[in-house]
Amino acid sequence: MTQLNDRIFGVLMLVLAVAYGWGATQFPVPFGGSEAVGPETFPKVLAVVLALSSLYLMFKPDPDNAWPKGRIILELVIAVLVLVAYTLLLQPLGFIPSTLLAVGTLCWRMGAAPVRAYVTGAVAGVVVYLLFTYALNLALPLGVLSVLEGS
Template sequence: MTFNDRIFGILLIVLAVAYGWGATQFPEPFGGAEGVGPDTFPLLLAGVLALSSLYLIVRPDPDNAWPWSRTGVELIIAVVVLIVYTALLQPLGFILSTLLAVGTLCWRMGASPLKAYATGGVAGVVVFLIFNFALDLALPLGLLSFLEVN
């Protein structure tokens, strides 16, 4: 079933190009500073995704069957959760969006709802703090903008 890997690889290349293009649309940092900016990490991810996609196209797995059972449904749910996550990132903010996305994905993988959403909340807060204070890269606060430190 090398056909499935090649189709998936082509879809992932389209995603990598769209993701990379989206990263170039971020506004320039104040002062036009060179070096690490808000587009650096997403561009690296787009590059890794594109290279991995090319590998799938050039060297597909000969024994790969498409998972139309419960695994296929779970994969579709995960993709939908990630699409909704990107749509909610600006209005809800990084912390709440991450809480919902990571919590839902953990719950779908078998964690209890309380543990799943606690994990999502901790992940959202920790990553937010790392990006805002250690990396000095602002993430949207959305509904939690009242927490913004001036």
């Protein structure tokens, strides 16, 4: 029965991957139109990875996958709530502060000391922001930090 759970989950994730990939193709073409890397590139890569992972689950399910119990369920619920809050705060707060809070909280929940967890979140936010902004030339929301941009 547990293998059937993996297969059903794999089918659902494959449907999500196809929908997500199709959604990425609906982004407007950037000005100039001939860029190799555009705003749809990262979502397309994620869709491919999700599709391949889904196929793996469907054709090679785990023979002994037990459902988590007790505290593990609580931690999973907290992780989902943190990720939902991250998506809701991304635009108003901006990428760096939202990432600091999300990554820091998730690291802390996984056992890191709070100061180290939130320093990791801050470093991750800044590094990924710089990578996307300067290496990939893709804009991420600045949110409250946009005040600093105007100075």
